[in-house]
Amino acid sequence: MFKGVYLRSAGRAAWIAFAGALLATPVYAQKRPAPAVQAQAPTIPSNPDDAFVALRDAARKNDVDRAATLSAALVDYPIPSYVEYFRIKPQMFDSSGLARIDAPDEQVRTFLQRYQGEAIADRMRNDWLLVLGKKRDWANFDAEYPKFMLKDDTQVECYALLSRALKGQNVAAEARAALFDVRYYGEGCVDLISYLAQSQQIQRSDVAFQARQALEQNYTTLAARIAATAPDSRGDSDTLATIVKMARNDPSQAAAYLNASAASLSRDEQGAAWGVVGQYAAKKLAPEAAGYFRRQIDLGGNQWLSDETQEWRVRAALRQGDWRQVRQSIELMRPELRAKDPAWTYWYGRALAADKRPDEARAQYEAIAGQFNFYGQLASEELGNRITLPVRTVVSDAEATAMRTRPGFVRAQKFYDLNLRFEGNREWNWELRGMSDRELIAAADYARRIELLDRAVNTADRTKTEHDFSLRFLMPYRDIMQRATDDVGLDMAWAYGLIRQESRFIMNARSSAGAHGLMQVMPATAKYVARKIGMTDFSPTMMGDPNINILLGTNYMSMVLTDLDSSWTLASAAYNAGPGRPKNWRSSLNRTVEGAIFAETIPFTETRTYVKNVLSNATYYAALMSGRPQSLKDRLGSVAPSSVTTTSLP
Known part of the structure; x- marks a missing residue:
């Protein structure tokens, strides 16, 4: 039976030589737990909610003993499924996050039966499939994989393909389609590549490509391990x-x-x-x-x-x-x-138009013009249309309030109360599965009523044929926003478009970098803007107040807009990446380009996506506020070359 990654002593690839030193501490090797150090046992929080949050943290660290102690103190907790999940999960993975082959299978089976159909059961099945694949228990893996609903784990998909390959099926084409993002490979995908290479379902060029993909992303250890899977070959040349x-x-x-x-x-x-x-x-x-x-x-x-x-x-x-x-x-x-990204359909249409093939170009635009996104909007404008809003579907109070009894929504609200958004979003989104457009609008309206504004937006975004753009593009704090934008002469549609992208209206949102609140203002930026506008009593604790957050955020937007020639495209990039970067990007231009080209060629993936989303949002907000058709192209404008100039803005 196939036993994982094969390492050949002969014919080592130059790829292996390149990263060989890094293999001394392989990422994918399962580590033996270090001997326990005698220490005073941590206390159990007296508040059950605090104990539950501590249990969740212990499960994330795969701390078996701490999770067992905390779960024993939460016998009557109102979300027993998660208490049990957080107790079992650390027994399935080691401290480095790798699947363990001695996982408690019977406990997992009991859990899956007890909570069948719930989001947490699908999460548990995902985890168990990683364990079953790791220990090559293909009988149980094959029985459980069809029950895995989300199928959003690349490593599980790799194990599923490996199981089929071991039964003699040719899965090379499916493997090539699945293996395109090395960030999610893990043990299962390395093992799949290894077996397919050993069984000659894939060629040396396949293995070399996978290794090169990893190296391009700077995963040098992974690159070397993949290269080592090709029997009697050198992989790519040194x-x-x-x-x-x-x-x-x-x-x-x-x-x-x-x-x-x-x-x-x-x-x-x-x-x-x-x-x-x-x-x-x-x-x-x-x-x-x-x-x-x-x-x-x-x-x-x-x-x-x-x-x-x-x-x-x-x-x-x-x-x-x-x-x-x-x-x-x-x-x-x-x-x-x-096919995955409408960007390439749009730009292909533009290229065909430049080649004087208007009918073919029009067919490309028509293929995406109905999409409510950046390139759908641009394609619609290429067809001679302005951006308008679809007919609004209005649901009744009864339809919206009926959502409050949905079990997933009840659990989600409990998690949001604990500020556990990851678990809350999982439960909320699980409950949305299979809903009609009208039900989705009702769920979005319910979320708005209970002030889960990000869920209202995200839920309304899912509809296909019936829509309510007043829910997709909410405008909370409108009086505050109107006053703040009027004071600095700022386009309120752009400000709302930015907030929708920054925080989805979560007032207590915090980024990993420390950005805070609705407008995700960085602490240093907040202090700078407060000083500039004469706010002498400013304290970072004030950023939780929507009045202060919006005041400082809109003033900063006005500052970067002025600093960047009143270009919404450049200023949106500056708000995300800092004002110095779009100046540098602009200075490298050799000609004036349309704003859409500038946005698409921003080097940072996050900023590129951000700018497109902010300006697409702003266009719809302008349509909602004015009741008139709008133009995204006009909003994007053009960007001309410019020498880099210094800026005092943070």
Whole structure:
């Protein structure tokens, strides 16, 4: 029986040599627990809610003893399913988060029977499938996998494919489709790659590509482990591995090295190398990026390229205004990647239009114009339409209040009261499964009534044919917002669009970086703005007050807008990434570009998504507030080249 990752003593890949030192502490090896240190037992909180939160924290750390002690003190807690789950889960994973082969299977079976149909049972089944896959218990795995409802765990999917492969099925095509984001591989996906390579269902080029994907993302240990799975092969050449490392820091140096080393690479390896160099050059907004990608296309264009490289191939051509290369790059995309994001449908339509193929371009726009997102809006405008709101579906009070008895919503509210949003969102979203559009609107209205504003927005966002945009685009604190935006002459639709993206109207929202409240203002920024507007008594504790949060946030928005030539596109980027970065991005332009191109080519994924969402939101808010059709294109404007100038803004 297949026993995990095989390491061959002969024919070690240059990939393995490259990252071999890192294998001394492998990420995927299951660690033996360290000997217990004698210490005073931690106390159990007297408040049951505090004890429950402590139990949840112990479960997250896979602290078996602490979880057992706390769960024993919560016998009558109102959410027994989670008490039991948090007690069992630490017995299934070790302290580093790896599945244990000595997990308590019978306890898991009892739990699944007791809580069948609930969200937490699906979570438990997800965990158990990782255990069953780890210990190669395929009989139980195959029985449980069809019952796993969400199927949102890449590693579980890898184990499912491995189970089928071990039974003699060819799963190579499905594996290639599943293995595109190395962040979620874990043990199961490395084992799948290993077996498929051993059984010759996939080729050396498949393994080399997977290793290179990991290396591109700087997962060097994972890259080496994947490369080690290919029997009697070298993986990619050491030259290509060096180019990947070099390109991350200095694409031009990598390009020079590639030119000098091309003779040692196959045609496919040269194409892959130019793709990697192009990706990193494009992320640095280097004008040479499009040229690197042209060399890759000239070598055939269909070499193994990561999804990120394929996307940046389009963006580099957009930034240079090379519509022919935009079209070629999208045509060369992996079909699943191209279909997943409406961006590529829209830009393909634009490329066809530039090629004087209007009928084909129109077909592309029509395919996405009905979507209520950034590119759906832009496609609609290309068809000659302005942005309007769909007909509103209004539900009755009875329909909304009937939602209060839904078990998942009841549990979710308890979690929100404890500020456990992860568990609350899991329960809320589980309850939404299978709802009709009208039921979703009723659930969104119910969420609004009980002031779960983020759930109201997210739930209303799910409808397909019936809609209520007054719930999708809520406007709480409108009196405060009106006063604050009027005082600084700020477009209130833009301010609401930003808040919707920043916090979804969660007043106590905090980011990992310390941003606070509705407008997610950073502490240093809040102090700076307070000083600038003469607020002498400011204290960071005031940021929990919506009046103060909105006052400081809108003043900062006004400051960055003024600092960036009144461009909503640049100012939105500045609010997320700081004002210095969009100035740098702008300075690298060699011509004026439309705002949509500037937004799509922002190097930071978070900021790129942020800018598009904020301005799409703002367009709908403007339509709601004015009752008139709007233009996202007008809001995006254009961005002209500019030299970098310093800014005093934080």
